[in-house]
Amino acid sequence: xxxxxxxxxxxxxxxxxxxxxxxxxxxxxxxxxxxxxxxxxxxxxxxxxxxxxxxxxxxxxxxxxxxxxxxxxxxxxxxxxxxxxxxxxxxxxxxxxxxxxxxxxxxxxxxxxxxxxxxxxxxxxxxxxxxxxxxxxxxxxxxxxxxxxxxxxxxxxxxxxxxxxxxxxxxxxxxxxxxxxxxxxxxxxxxxxxxxxxxxxxxxxxxxxxxxxxxxxxxxxxxxxxxxxxxxxxxxxxxxxxxxxxxxxxxxxxxxxxxxxxxxxxxxxxxxxxxxxxxxxxxxxxxxxxxxxxxxxxxxxxxxxxxxxxxxxxxxxxxxxxxxxxxxxxxxxxxxxxxxx
Amino acid sequence: xxxxxxxxxxxxxxxxxxxxxxxxxxxxxxxxxxxxxxxxxxxxxxxxxxxxxxxxxxxxxxxxxxxxxxxxxxxxxxxxxxxxxxxxxxxxxxxxxxxxxxxxxxxxxxxxxxxxxxxxxxxxxxxxxxxxxxxxxxxxxxxxxxxxxxxxxxxxxxxxxxxxxxxxxxxxxxxxxxxxxxxxxxxxxxxxxxxxxxxxxxxxxxxxxxxxxxxxxxxxxxxxxxxxxxxxxxxxxxxxxxxxxxxxxxxxxxxxxxxxxxxxxxxxxxxxxxxxxxxxxxxxxxxxxxxxxxxxxxxxxxxxxxxxxxxxxxxxxxxxxxxxxxxxxxxxxxxxxxxxx
DNA sequence: TTGAAAGCGCTACCAA
DNA sequence: TTGGTAGCGCTTTCAA
Numbered sequence: 001x002x003x004x005x006x007x008x009x010x011x012x013x014x015x016x017x018x019x020x021x022x023x024x025x026x027x028x029x030x031x032x033x034x035x036x037x038x039x040x041x042x043x044x045x046x047x048x049x050x051x052x053x054x055x056x057x058x059x060x061x062x063x064x065x066x067x068x069x070x071x072x073x074x075x076x077x078x079x080x081x082x083x084x085x086x087x088x089x090x091x092x093x094x095x096x097x098x099x100x101x102x103x104x105x106x107x108x109x110x111x112x113x114x115x116x117x118x119x120x121x122x123x124x125x126x127x128x129x130x131x132x133x134x135x136x137x138x139x140x141x142x143x144x145x146x147x148x149x150x151x152x153x154x155x156x157x158x159x160x161x162x163x164x165x166x167x168x169x170x171x172x173x174x175x176x177x178x179x180x181x182x183x184x185x186x187x188x189x190x191x192x193x194x195x196x197x198x199x200x201x202x203x204x205x206x207x208x209x210x211x212x213x214x215x216x217x218x219x220x221x222x223x224x225x226x227x228x229x230x231x232x233x234x235x236x237x238x239x240x241x242x243x244x245x246x247x248x249x250x251x252x253x254x255x256x257x258x259x260x261x262x263x264x265x266x267x268x269x270x271x272x273x274x275x276x277x278x279x280x281x282x283x284x285x286x287x288x289x290x291x292x293x294x295x296x297x298x299x300x301x302x303x304x305x306x307x308x309x310x311x312x313x314x315x316x317x318x319x320x321x322x323x324x325x326x327x328x329x330x331x332x333x334x335x336x337x338x339x340x341x
Numbered sequence: 342x343x344x345x346x347x348x349x350x351x352x353x354x355x356x357x358x359x360x361x362x363x364x365x366x367x368x369x370x371x372x373x374x375x376x377x378x379x380x381x382x383x384x385x386x387x388x389x390x391x392x393x394x395x396x397x398x399x400x401x402x403x404x405x406x407x408x409x410x411x412x413x414x415x416x417x418x419x420x421x422x423x424x425x426x427x428x429x430x431x432x433x434x435x436x437x438x439x440x441x442x443x444x445x446x447x448x449x450x451x452x453x454x455x456x457x458x459x460x461x462x463x464x465x466x467x468x469x470x471x472x473x474x475x476x477x478x479x480x481x482x483x484x485x486x487x488x489x490x491x492x493x494x495x496x497x498x499x500x501x502x503x504x505x506x507x508x509x510x511x512x513x514x515x516x517x518x519x520x521x522x523x524x525x526x527x528x529x530x531x532x533x534x535x536x537x538x539x540x541x542x543x544x545x546x547x548x549x550x551x552x553x554x555x556x557x558x559x560x561x562x563x564x565x566x567x568x569x570x571x572x573x574x575x576x577x578x579x580x581x582x583x584x585x586x587x588x589x590x591x592x593x594x595x596x597x598x599x600x601x602x603x604x605x606x607x608x609x610x611x612x613x614x615x616x617x618x619x620x621x622x623x624x625x626x627x628x629x630x631x632x633x634x635x636x637x638x639x640x641x642x643x644x645x646x647x648x649x650x651x652x653x654x655x656x657x658x659x660x661x662x663x664x665x666x667x668x669x670x671x672x673x674x675x676x677x678x679x680x681x682x
Numbered sequence: 683t684t685g686a687a688a689g690c691g692c693t694a695c696c697a698a
Numbered sequence: 699t700t701g702g703t704a705g706c707g708c709t710t711t712c713a714a
Contacts, residue, residue, distance in 0.1 A: 002480075004690090004691055004692085005691065005692065006691080014700080014701085015700070015701045015702070016691090016692080016693095016701090016702095017693085017694085017695095017700070017701055017702075017703090018699085018700060018701075020692070020693060020694085021693095021699095021700090024693080026693085026694085027694095027699080027700095028699060029699070029700085030699060030700085033699085033700085045478055047451065047454060047455050048455060048691085048692075049396075049455065049457060049690090049691050049692070050455045050456045050457065050692095051392055051395050051396050051401065051456070051457045051690090051691080051692090052396055052690070052691035052692040052693090052706090053691080053692055053693075054392050054692090054706095055390075055392050055393055055396055055690090055691080055692070055693095055705095055706045055707065055708090056691085056692055056693045056694080056705075056706045057692085057693065057694095057706090058706080060392065062435075069421070070411065070417040070418075070420055070421050070424075071414070071417055071418060071421060071617070073412070073414065073417075076411040076412055076414075076417045077411075077412060079411055079436075080410070080411050080412060080438065083411075083436065083437070083438055084438070087437075092435055092436075092437070092452070092456065093435070093436045093437075094403075094433055094434070094435060094436075095420075095424060095433075095434045095435075095436045096424070096428075096433070096434075097421065097424055097425070110388065111433070113388060114388050114389060114390065114391045115391045115392070115433065116390060116391065116392045137386060139343075222621060250621060254621075254623065257623050276412070277617075277618050277621065280563060280591060280595075280618065280622070281618075281621070281622055281623075282595065282598050282622075345706095345707055345708085346707065346708065347707080355684080355685085356684070356685045356686075357685090357707090357708080357709095358684070358685055358686080358687095358709085358710080359683085359684060359685075361708070361709060361710085362683090362684090362709095365709080367709085367710090368683080368684095368710095369683060370683070370684085371683060371684085374683085374684085389707085389708075390706090390707050390708070391708095392706090392707080392708090393690090393706070393707035393708040393709090394707080394708055394709075395690095395708090396689095396690050396691065396692090396706090396707080396708070396709095397689075397690045397707085397708055397709045397710080398690090398708085398709065398710095399690080
């Protein structure tokens with residue numbers, strides 16, 4: 001059995017109240033008593049039991065974090081942000097992975113609540129009503145870090161996907177590209193994928209270009225980006241491909257490599273996200289840098305603010321992003337462009 | 342205030358003992374009473390407070406996991422293994438990142454203990470005595486998932502780095518390579534990097550080859566792999582480079598790319614680890630697949646076994662690995678080989 | 683099969 | 699400045 005506050009009290013000849021006071025520095029304690037108590041604590045290696053503490057104070061210093069899959073580097077990045085900032089406020093992270101299973105999500109929300117977490121952050125693949133309903137039952141701060149933007153009454157942290165996408169498309173156009181394809185996973189209309197698509201469409205239409213070169217993937221992974229492409233890329237003489245995320249872009253890049261389409265000479269390929277690998281592959285991928293770490297950091301800051309009863313700022317926080325111009329996109333050469341026209 | 346067991350007891354007209362019995366299914370309770378209690382629980386949405394439970398049962402169902410950095414994909418993989426298996430036994434993960442700071446490591450070991458974790462897994466960049474001493478103070482199961490192999494009295498889970506490295510070198514030799522360089526981070530003699538180096542040396546010497554083409558990096562990251570190389574690669578007419586980890590191999594690959602040395606035509610480059618990116622880049626990297634997920638899984642299994650007082654198997658568990666032969670390594674062409682001789 | 687009560691380790695109140 | 703004590707929400711004896 002570990003040593004408890006009682007042992008300390010007994011050994012230093014004071015009451016447990018006094019011991020409690022010195023370890024919490026909560027009320028004045030005379031110098032000598034304090035010294036003695038500290039001495040005993042040091043000697044017998046007493047460490048307060050946080051569980052007992054939590055039971056009475058109601059402060060667990062625990063934040064529940066439910067993620068889809070840590071293997072996604074952007075998820076890991078978000079968790080890093082959450083954890084690092086949380087630590088600054090003495091909060092610890094209780095981690096659960098759902099692997100996209102909605103039932104698991106529901107289950108973990110309950111579980112974490114039973115474990116008395118003070119707040120929860122959900123990095124989810126979906127936002128759905130059942131989850132909302134479940135969260136409703138608990139009275140703790142909650143933030144969505146979702147790739148879906150369907151309106152929810154709970155706070156979210158994200159970037160302006162539509163505008164980012166619009167800007168990226170404009171950038172490609174400014175490079176001289178006219179026939180620009182969009183590659184994305186267009187399954188769920190509430191997904192950010194659709195926001196990205198719409199940004200693309202708006203930019204194309206504004207410039208009087210044809211926004212109909214759309215390649216639908218069957219998922220968000222590399223091989224699905226690869227599989228979504230076919231000969232029509234060449235047939236349509238596309239000179240640029242805007243992929244809705246970096247993994248899909250990687251797939252596109254590999255498709256080009258395998259089909260002897262040179263990047264960026266023959267075709268520019270750009271992504272979205274800026275996961276670590278984007279700047280490691282050759283050619284380095286032009287993409288939109290999403291501030292994943294910051295999203296995590298902001299999410300937990302928001303929770304900590306809520307916890308301290310500070311008035312919360314806006315509900316849906318949008319963070320800045322950046323277009324990372326790298327080697328996979330290139331100004332179109334005029335002659336070549338004319339050839340293809 | 343959340344509803345407690347008292348509310349349930351009052352509303353269903355029984356004692357809290359009885360309620361406790363039905364929620365835990367610990368002692369016989371008459372059918373009607375049980376039904377009634379369950380009904381009330383459902384109605385008012387009672388959820389047991391795990392903190393209170395832990396205080397009396399001493400079971401927190403919490404495993405502390407201290408990692409270096411989640412951004413390293415292998416770390417994330419290990420954590421996945423830990424979490425998934427842990428969940429099967431109802432264990433949750435309390436996550437802390439040290440970013441290589443030993444002080445933080447020590448601090449978190451204490452913190453997690455105060456939070457009453459039942460076991461701890463340390464994914465560390467080092468194994469050192471201070472940490473060992475700190476762990477000594479607590480009486481909970483502990484497993485090292487370290488990249489260092491210095492002997493420690495605590496259980497470890499790893500692979501046989503020496504032999505894996507030996508085998509990989511032999512594989513390169515079997516491909517016809519004779520001038521094989523080793524690229525690694527040889528700072529700390531207790532590091533697994535040295536085990537890998539020794540595996541390389543043994544294989545080379547056994548075959549009567551010169552094992553002195555050693556490139557020392559200044560760290561384990563891509564750019565450090567890149568920076569470790571120089572013209573001597575060409576001068577020595579090396580035909581293969583064995584890199585002590587995948588990131589370093591990536592750096593080597595990039596170095597070759599930038600210096601117009603074709604991989605694998607001019608030089609074979611192989612790595613160690615098989616992080617996700619290894620099979621995504623082109624050419625796909627030949628490497629040794631370390632079972633990161635399994636290492637995590639085995640580590641937590643070991644802890645759970647310890648917890649259930651089962652007799653523990655061997656202390657230092659070695660897991661199988663695989664050589665992944667991919668596109669960055671290639672049989673040497675005889676004519677070319679002769680040219681270079 | 684049930685209830686009363688002790689107690690887990692701690693904080694916080696009240697009284698001295 | 700100190701000590702006594704109630705009580706956090708629960709499990710687990712012990713007795714009925």
